Amino acid sequence: MNNQACIKHERFCQFRREIRGSKEHLIVGIDIAKDKHYAFFGTSTGKTLFKRLIFDNNLEGYKKLLARVDAIKVQHCLSKVVFGLEPTGNYHKPLGAYLDRCDFTVVIVSGVAVKRNRELLDGRWDKHDTKCAANIADLISQGKCLFYDSPSKEITDLRNLLSLRKRLKKEEHSLRMRIRNNLLAKYFPELDKFYGQCESENLAIVRWCLDPRIIADMEFDQFFKMVTRRERGIAQKKRLRAIWDSAPDSVGCIPGESSEFEAGILVEKLRQVRQVIEKTEDLIKNVGKQFPAYSLLLTIPGVGPYIASVILGAIGNPSRFKNRKQVLKLAGYDLSANRSGKTSKDAVPVISKKGNSVLRYALYQAALVARPLQNAPFCPITASGKNFNPRNTQCIPVVEIFVFLVLEQN
Template identity: 35%
Template sequence: MQNTRLEKLTLITESTLIVGVDIAKKTHYAQCCDFRGIKIYKAFPFQNTKNDIECLLARLHEIQQQHNKSSIIIGMEPTGHYWENLANELKNQGFLVVLVSSLHVHQSKELDDNSPAKTDAKDAGVIASLVKDGRFSIPNMPKGIYADIRNLIRFRDQIVQERIRYTLRLQTLLDRYFPERAGVFKDVKGKASLATLKEYPFPEDINNAYIEAITVIMSAATHKKVGKAKAQALMKAAQNSIGITEGIYSARLQLASLTQMLEHLMAENEQIEQHLKELLTQIHYAQSILTIPGMGPVLTATIVSEIGDIERFSNWKQLRKLAGLNLKETSSGEHKGKTRITKRGRSRLRCALYRAALIMIAKVPEFQALHTYFTTRAENQLAGKQSVTAICCKLLRIIFSLAKKGGTYQPQQALGEYRRKQLELAA
């Protein structure tokens, strides 16, 4: 993969036709220019249809022949998901497709004409100019199993968000009609909780029931892990409830719908996680990542979905930049600003690494020691979240090494000789 701007500039020669495309939902705009950024054809629109894309390709080949260009590079701004269809079609036709940052387009649009005006044709020209300067990235469009894993991870995230929303709505309803119930069940979507909600949702239902009947329902739902003690606590809470009693008929309808949706979403989530486990067995480096303590199938699948083919990377620092964990500093004159992470990367990858780092700090001895060292050392002491971020980078380095070399996680080698000596001196 092209990593530096200099390497990207080697793709732009005198015989390169540069095409900037401003992406929209239905109508895109294309602007052609040469390696110096001189426009050689008027910007033109085309529809996001197969027929219009074929017409676009025919026109580009015609322009290429007229100006004696031997290669074509097509740049576009990743506007939502609308760019994916066009980019995929162009890549299948053998074109080099690159992406420019939306932030760069916004900041560069006034450089040529000193005007804040914004049009589709102008944006296409700005995109072409950025490509000419090597300010682009080559997108990773996952294929095969990597595409399936990424789609499933995104779908799972959507289901988790839906489950949270329905849980909050259910909790709000219960807070009105049975506020004491929260003291009996810590998790409203637990097995015992959902089972009793179906049969005895409100205080009047529980007060008219026998404790044996409630006990049987709880025991069956939890394989006898919850029983009579919890049933007694629930009955006591119902007897002293101050929940409202008006509108109970409509509340029953709402509660039945909410519990049904919650159970459906939880079942969907379990199925997706099972599919992810099966797909991970087909990724050669996923099994090595799973040997790291705290790295379960979901976290591993999330990381794999964002990294894709590990052979695209030659250095772990490329992964660090992909995750947006590389550092930035804002300084001017005598002012020296704080050093922070850029967050200019894959947020899902960064989130997965952060969650994994928290688990490892809590449960893995070598990372517990490293976190303690970072937060207590005499020089360059880190705050709590700074230490977690540093451990994210360490974890990413371990993942890269295991993915490239194979093998399993070795606690003795995880921190490296340099860090081990530091920890020994600090002990």
């Protein structure tokens, strides 16, 4: 599978080198939508061969597209064809996978490049489907396109699980904020300052004692047994007693039946989401163990199962990278500076913050954890004693170690 991916990448690199001024390439720019796609056919010299083809997002529509491609290739004596797509949600993936299975050259164009290049076509900001397809074809004719990655099943599974975990974590955070900023702020505001200390007990209070008057009518021992599962020590009792003492003087509103029902629903839903997150993280670990580099990444200080999985999922097939600088660009850790009219000492380089933001965040968090261990003999950071700053280069040594392990394992 890696050999096939390397062959496709080499073919893409060759295409980038020879596309400008080529007389044998047919360029098909496709504007992606949910139900129907718009295709533009042209050459790398700027000649329009067929302005607009509308085809459905199904097998019949794909066959219609390929039939038109074959007809234009024969009519204009063109031997090669390249399809260009602008990623639009997930709508482009079925077409891209179908063309990739048919062994066509497929590339993608950045949405930022499409936006900036649109006005260059005719000097106007007008936007419609036909013009967007022509815009994509124009960028491809200039070689301003990206490699269409078709990862292995294991990488696809890993990316899907990471995406699912990200959505679940957002849902978890949303539920926590609804409980804290909606229910507690209205009915028991005195509990908010204790909310971050032991959330399981706080959720039990929200679920069974949202009305502070219920707590005020209880003895402390009865309240303690209701909201706890086991005794943890003096600090726990001191905290719960402070909550119990504040209940009689609470300034919160009086909750009704609807509020108590909402509290029960939110607490149960939060617990269910957390259980699903745990199962998802276990699946991520199991999928990650299938990669040889996974165990190597776990040996680096600051790298846990989640961050190792993020690194592997973002990099995909390491063989498509020629050197470490390309992976640093993928993470957005390459250095950039505005040197126009300045001397080198006055232009301070900072990281570009382009590329994969999830990978960049994961690497930076790992670097923050590894930073206190810089004096350890096995730690990858030993040269700098400065504090971390996300705008400078302090975490790049750690990133280079990550890249080294991932690339060298091949």
